[in-house]
Amino acid sequence: MAMTVMRIGQARISQVEELRIRNHIASFTKDQQLLAAHRYWLYPHFLDDQGDFDLVFHSWIIEIGGRVVLVDPCNGNGRPHVVPYFNMLDVPYIERMQASGYRPQDVDFVVCTHLHHDHCGWNTQLRAGKWVPTFSKARYIIRLQEYEHLAVGHASLGPADYNKGVFERSVEPVMKAGLVDLVSGSHRLTPAVTVEPAYGHTFGHQMVHVDSAERHAFFTGDCFHHPVQLVDPTIPFAGGDDMQQVIAMRRKLVELSADLNACLIAAHVQAPYAVRASRAGSVFHFQAGV
Ligand SMILES: [Zn+2]
Numbered sequence: 100m101a102m103t104v105m106r107i108g109q110a111r112i113s114q115v116e117e118l119r120i121r122n123h124i125a126s127f128t129k130d131q132q133l134l135a136a137h138r139y140w141l142y143p144h145f146l147d148d149q150g151d152f153d154l155v156f157h158s159w160i161i162e163i164g165g166r167v168v169l170v171d172p173c174n175g176n177g178r179p180h181v182v183p184y185f186n187m188l189d190v191p192y193i194e195r196m197q198a199s200g201y202r203p204q205d206v207d208f209v210v211c212t213h214l215h216h217d218h219c220g221w222n223t224q225l226r227a228g229k230w231v232p233t234f235s236k237a238r239y240i241i242r243l244q245e246y247e248h249l250a251v252g253h254a255s256l257g258p259a260d261y262n263k264g265v266f267e268r269s270v271e272p273v274m275k276a277g278l279v280d281l282v283s284g285s286h287r288l289t290p291a292v293t294v295e296p297a298y299g300h301t302f303g304h305q306m307v308h309v310d311s312a313e314r315h316a317f318f319t320g321d322c323f324h325h326p327v328q329l330v331d332p333t334i335p336f337a338g339g340d341d342m343q344q345v346i347a348m349r350r351k352l353v354e355l356s357a358d359l360n361a362c363l364i365a366a367h368v369q370a371p372y373a374v375r376a377s378r379a380g381s382v383f384h385f386q387a388g389v
Contacts, residue, residue: 110161113199116156117157137327140326155369160196169210171366172220176188180261181259203234211241212304242294249266253266294307301321304320316362324337356374
C-alpha cells in the first residue's frame with residue numbers, strides 16, 4: 100500500500116487506507132448538464148468515463164512542528180456490521196500506517212470528525228476479549244455535543260443501525276481510559292492545527308483546519324462525499340442529520356476555499372483527494388489537487 104504525501108505549508112500529510120467501495124455517480128446525481136459543465140475538473144480525477152469512482156475509507160495523518168494528528172480512524176477490525184463491506188474487517192491498517200512511517204504510539208491527537216462507525220473504529224482494538232485504546236499516548240478529540248448525543252442515544256439503536264455498538268466498542272473504552280478531550284467552539288491543537296465546528300452531517304460534526312506558511316487545508320470529514328456536492332450542495336447522498344445545515348456548510352466550504360486558496364480534503368474522496376475553489380466574477384471555478 101503506497102503512502103501518499105502532500106504538503107500544506109510546513110505540514111506533511113500522509114494517508115492510511117482501510118478499504119474502498121466502487122460507486123457510480125448516478126447514486127449522487129443524474130443531472131448530465133451539471134456533470135458536463137464540471138467535467139473540466141471532475142474527470143478523470145473524481146469520475147472515470149463510465150461515471151465510476153471509489154468511495155475511500157482512509158485516515159489522514161498530519162505532521163507539523165513535531166506533532167502528529169490522525170484524522171478519522173475508519174471502521175476498525177473485528178466489528179459486526181449490518182453492511183457486509185464493514186462486517187468483521189481484518190485489514191492490516193496498523194501495518195499500513197507503519198509503512199507510512201508512523202506507529203500508533205507516535206500519534207499525539209486523534210480527531211474523530213464525528214462518531215459514525217467509519218470515523219472512530221481504530222480508536223480501539225480487541226485485545227484478549229477487551230476493547231483497548233489503539234493510540235495509547237494520544238488525546239482523542241471528540242466534540243462534546245457529538246459525544247452527548249451518542250452517549251444518550253446509543254442504548255436505543257436497533258440491531259440494523261449502522262452505528263450499533265460504536266459507543267461500547269469505540270468510544271467508551273477511550274473515555275474510560277481518560278484519553279478523551281470533549282471540545283466545543285474552535286479548539287487549537289497546535290499553532291497550525293485547529294478543530295472547528297462543521298455541523299450538519301451530524302449535530303456535532305467537526306473539521307480540522309491546517310494553517311501553515313500561508314497555505315490552508317480543511318479536513319472536512321463527511322461534509323461532502325463526492326466533490327460534485329460542492330457545485331450542487333443539495334445533492335442528498337449521505338447528507339445526514341440536518342440537510343439545511345449540510346447545504347449551508349458545503350456553501351461555506353466553497354467560500355472558505357476561494358477566500359483562502361484552501362484545499363478541501365474529505366473523508367471518502369479518492370485521489371488526488373483535495374479540491375480547491377476560486378472566484379471567477381460571481382461564479383466559482385474548481386480544480387482537483389493541492
Ligand atoms: Zn463517513
